Amino acid sequence: MVEKIHEVKTTELKINGLETEEEDNSQPYKLCAICHSLGGAAMLMYVVTRRIEEKPHRLSRLILLSPAGFHQDSNLVFTTMEHLFLMMAPILSRIIPAFYIPTRFFRMLLNKLARDFNNYPAVGGLVQTLMSYVVGGDSSNWVGVLGLPHYNMNDMPGVSFFVALHLAQMKHARKFRMYDYGSPAANMEFYGSPEPLDLGEYYGFIDIPVDLVAGKRDNVIRPSMVIKHYKLMKGAGVEVSYNEFEYAHLDFTFSHREELLAYVMSRMLLLEGVTKQQLPSNQKSLKLKKEKVNS
Structure with a gap:
């Protein structure tokens, strides 16, 4: 994605007749x-x-x-999910490629529920409270987020199972590190070391x-x-x-x-x-x- 942005920007500069490289070989845009x-x-x-x-x-x-x-400083729910993911990963990875709402019908159903949560404050408040407890008391507007345009029957965000597993690995290792492929040989192939990069x-x-x-x-x-x-x-x-x-x-x-x-x-x-006059x-x-x- 970043390289594509670079390609577009340098092309624009060439079209406008501007230099695409500065004297010190740095890129001409920020x-x-x-x-x-x-x-x-x-x-x-x-x-x-x-x-x-x-x-x-x-x-x-x-x-x-x-x-x-x-992520080591987290609540009991996240810690439980961490151990569950690490223990069940060999099985879950084969049957759950990602966490998302499948089929147009179920996405439409969730979209309808999201509208109901906003139209009926008592129901929405209950769901908001339950969601807050699940994530350790975080007071984000979880119900309101479901009403955003990209949560619709045609398309909806999802999270890859391996992204969730990677988060569990980092929480368990108490380090910010790359994905662990499960064996020293596999890690050596990807990283050149038996352990993922810290x-x-x-x-x-x-x-x-x-x-x-x-x-x-x-x-x-x-x-x-x-x-x-x-x-x-x-x-x-x-x-x-x-x-x-x-x-x-x-x-x-x-x-x-x-x-x-x-x-x-x-x-x-x-x-x-950015010049001083612009500030x-x-x-x-x-x-x-x-x-x-x-x-």
Whole structure:
């Protein structure tokens, strides 16, 4: 995906008659990745592995909102699921390729239930409470998320079984590491070592600024786990920052609160190439937008 973005951008620059390479061989555009949860873990994996392979990652900055990777500080439900996945993986992987809602009929049924949850506050409140207990008291708007447009009868998000298994492996190992293929021989084939790569040990390869954000009310990925990313990066000499908001896990992507938007924009404006004249203008527009929302 990132390479495709690079291809498109360089093509656009050529069409416009602009140089596609600068004097120091750096790319002529800035690309910032803003990721949440699993996306944050995936981008960290991407940057570290590309640097190990000595290939350009094309990114200029990472803004990671409650990134996954470390999960040992979690509730009893997640711990139970961890042991269940690890114990049943050889069997489940053969019969459950992914976690999703199969067939158009069942997706339509779930979509209808989601609408009912929103139309009947008492029912929706009950489901919200039950979901919050399942995920350790996280107060995210779980019912509201089901009403988003991409949850429909024609298509619906799913999670690969092996992604879930990878999360269980990381939680069990208490490390942020690559997928364990189950045997030293298989790992040797993929990684060149009997054990999966411990990504935390390679944080020194990260050569771009990283902004980590945690939610104080997030019980899916608790602040202590985001702080672990921060400490490892800081110890490895990465240019990293850490911030917290009074958010639950899904609030980062679902609520669209002004303070988070302003924070993300402020970090993006730190990218090279943003002039001092641009900064007050953007801050002013954010302020005006906030005043309009409050009114």
